[in-house]
Amino acid sequence: MAASIVRTYRHLSRHGSCILSKRTHLYPGFRSKFHSSASVHSELLSSLHKRGILKDSFPEDAAQDALPRLLQAAPQTVYCGFDPTADSLHVGNLLAIIGLLHFRGAGHHVLAVLGGATAQIGDPSGKTSERERLSARSVETNTHSIRESIHRVFANHELYFHDGSRPLGTVTVLNNLSWYKDRDVVGFLSEAGRHFRMGTMLSRHSVQSRLKSTEGMSLTEFTYQVFQAYDFYHLHQIYGCRIQLGGTDQLGNLMSGHEFIHKVSEEEVYGLTIPLVTSSVGDKLGKTAGNAVWLNRDKTSPFELYQFFVRQPDACIERYLKLFTFLPLAEVERLMEQQREDPGKRLAHKRLAAEVTKLVHGKEGLESAKRCTDALYHSSVQALEEMSDEELQELFREAPFHELLLEPGTTVIDACRKINAIPEGPRGYRMVSEGAVHINHRRTDNPEKVLIPKVHILSNGLSLLRVGKKNFYIIKWLSL
Template sequence: MAAPALGRPCGRAAGLRGGLRRAPLPAPLPAPLPAPLPAPRPLHERAPRSRSSAGLLAAQCERGLFQEVFPGQGAEEQLAALLEPGRPPVTAYCGFDPTADSLHVGHLPAVAALLHFQRAGHNVVAVVGGATARLGDPSGRLRAREPLAAERVRAHARALRLCLWRLFENHRRLLWAGGPGLGRAEVLDNARWLGRRPLLGFLCGAGGRLRMGTLLSRQGCRERLRSAEGMSLAEFVYPALQAYDFLHLHRRRGCRVQLGGADQMGNIMSGYELVTKMTGTDVFGITVPLITSTTGDKLGKTAGNAVWLNRDKTSPFELYQFFVRQQDNIVEKYLKLFTFLPLEEIAHIMEMHAKEPEKWGPQKRLAAEVTKLVHGTEGLESAKRCTRALYYSSVEALEAMSDQELQELFKQAPSAELVLEPGMSVLDLCRKANAIQDGPSGYQKITDGGVSVNGIRVTNPETVLILGQHILKNGVSLLRVGKKNYYIIKWLQL
C-alpha cells in the first residue's frame, strides 16, 4: 500500500470522474454532496517548541513518528492540550488485521506509537481485526485480497494477540524505567463486538450516519471503481466496520485517539465522522510512517519482503542482522522511530559514529534495542551468539548454541547423526555426511583448504577427530565445505 503524500486532503468530497469500464455510472443525484471533512494537517508544519516544553505530540513529531493529525485545522492544538502532562489519561487505539499469523517490522511504528502513549501515562488498546480481516482492507490495493477462511483468521488472530502481548510485556520489563507512570495496555479482538452485531441493527445505527459521498470521494475507492475488477460490497463497507471499532472503543473505553499507518487516513476519517456524529465528542486520528525497502516498496506480506516478529518465521539473529545492515542514511531515522532512546542520546551516538564509522555503533545499538523489544533479553543474546559463531568463528558461541539456534542459523543445512568410531578422520566425517564426493576430488577438496570443522580449516584429510576441538562439548560439529555449504553433525553415544 502506498502512503498518501503528506498534506494532501484525504477527505475532500468530490463526484466520481469517469466511470466504470463495464457499465456507466448512474446520473448523479440533484442533492449536493455532504460538506467535506476537514483535511489532515502534517505535523511537520507545526511551529517549533522547545524540547523542555514539548508534550507527547510535539516530542513524537520531532522523532518523526507522528506524521499527520486529523481533523486538520485546530485539531493539533486541541489534541496537544488533551495530552498535556497532569491531565487525565487519554485512551488511544490501533488496529492490526490478522492477514498473517505474525506482525512484521512494518507494524513496529504503530506499536511504538502505542508504547509512547503508554509511556506518557495514557491507556492504549491494540485491536486485532478478527472480524474485519474476513473482508480485507482495500486501502491502497489495486485488487481485492484473497478471502481467508474463518478458522484461519481465528488462528491468525490468536497468534497476533500473543505477539502484541509479548511486545507490551518486553517493553514493560526491559525498556521501561519503572514507576507508576506507565499507562494500561489491552489487546482486544473486534470479533468480540462485530461478530455479535446484527446486520440490520448495524445498518440502522452506524450505517445511517456514514455518508456515501464521503466514502465514494476517496481516491482509492475511485480508482478501484474505475478498474476492470471493480470493488466488492464487502470491501466497500470495510471502512464502516473499522469506524464502528472506534465508536465501540469510545463508548466502552473512552477512546479519543486512533493511530494508523499513513495509508489508513481514509479509514481514520470514517471513524472520526461516525464518532463525532453519534456522540458529539471531539476525537482525533494520528498517522505514523510506512516502512519501505531500499527500492521504495512497503515492507510487508503482500510485497514478499516481510521481516516477521515471530521467531518461527524470522529468527532473532535474522531480525538483528536486518537492522545491523541498515545504511548510514537511514539508521538515525530508525533509531528515532523504533527505539525509546532519548533524542540527546541518539545525537551522541551519531556524533560518535561520525568519528568511528567502522564500528557501526548506531546499527548495533538499533539492532539490540529492537531485538530486545521483540524477543526479549534471551532473544538478543541468541542473536549475538549466532553472530559470533557465524561471522567471528567463535567456538565458545558455537558450543553454547541450542539445537533451535543451530537450525535457525543454518536453515538450509543438512543434519546428520553419527556415532564416533575409533580413529575416525575428517575425510571419514565428510564422506559420512555426504559433504564431498568419493574419490580423489573429495580428497583434493580437503587438501586445498575447502573444508573447516567448527570454524577451523583442515588441510589434512587423515586428521583424527578430537573431542573438544572437532567435536564440541554440546555434542555438535559444524562442518563447512566451500564458502556456503554447512552440515550440522550431532554425535551419538559420546
C-alpha cells in the first residue's frame, strides 16, 4: 500500500496575509507540552513542533511522555477528518493534510476520513451560524471530488518529496457514511448516547459561543460532537487508530472522542492540534469566510495558488516555509538569509510558492504556474505560445474566449469588432489608432493591418488581445 498511492491516483485521474490562531488554554487540563526539551520527544514530534505544525496535545502530558513512547514502539495509525461541505478542500485544510504526510513519511499509517455523514449535520466549531443543509447528492458529489484531490496530494508527495530513507506508511481514505448508513437512530443513541453527559457537552467552547448568540444552536449541530467522537471510536476499533489530528477549533470534539473511547474501552487515545491559518483580520482561510484558495484546479488554478503564496507578506514567509513545505529547517534558514541579503529577488517567496504548487498540482501544475507568470508579468510571447487553451482561460478567468474563423485578409479592426472588444463606428477605430489595443503584448496602432502569423497569431493558434489596461480577450483561430 505504501507504494500504491501513486498508482491509485493515476487510476482515479484517468476516470491574503498570514496569522496563526493563538487560541490556547480554552479548556481545563489542556495545556501545551511541546515546549519541553526535545530529548523527551520522538524525532517526529520534535520536528513537527519546531516547524510549528503541532500546537497542543491531549491529554496534557501526552506529548511529554506517552506519545513519544507510543510512536517509537511501533508504527501507529493517525487520522484526520474532512467534511465534504464543498467540492474542494482549500488552503485552510492543507496544513492538516501536511500533518498526515509527515506522519506517513515517518512510517506511520494515516486515515483521511471524509464526512459523508457528518457533512449533513454540520460542525458548529468556529461558526457563527448554522450551515445550510446539504442534500445527500451534493455531499456524494463533493466526497468524490475531495477523495480524488487527497489522493493527488498524497501521490505528489510520494513522487516529489519522499526521499526514500524510510518506508512510507499506508494511506487510506474513508467515508464515515459507510458506518452510519445502516444504523438506526434508536440503536445508535442506545449504544453511544448513554456515554455522553449533557453538562460536559454544554461546557464545550463551540457550544457555549453558539448558545449565547442570537441564532442559538440546533439539536442537529449539538450532536455533531457525538458523531465525531464515535468516528474516533470506530477507527480505534477497526483500524487500531489511537491518534487524531485536528485544528485548534476541533478541541472540544477531540476531547469528546478521547472521553468516549476511554469510557467504553478503557483504552488511552490521543489528540494533537494544529494551528489555524487565518486572514489578517483573524478569519479562518476557508469557504465560510469567503476567502478560500482552493486545492482543485477548476476552482483555483495552479497559477492562482502560486501567486497566493508569492504575494504573502515578508513577515509570513519563514513560518510558511516551515509549515507548508518539506524543506529541512537548515535549508529554510539558508533561504531566509539569502532573502535578507537581496530582498528584491524574493527567493524565499518563490520557493514557498513552488513547493506548495508542486505538492498540490504536481510538476506539470508548477510548470503551468510558471508559464502563466511569465506570460502575464514578464510579457513573454514564448510563454504565451507554449500555453494551452486551458491555461489561458485559467490565467484570464474573466476574459471572454472566442473561436473565430481565420479568413484571408482579416485585419486588426476586424478581429476587435468580431469579439466586441471595441465600440462600433469611428470611436472603436480611433481606439485602435491611438494604441489602446495590444495583441500578444505588442501595441498595435494600425486598424487596417492584416493579421500576421507568428506576430498576431501564435504558433498554437491563439491570440491574446488587450484593450486598455485590464480588458483581456482570448481568440482561438480556426483554419478555413
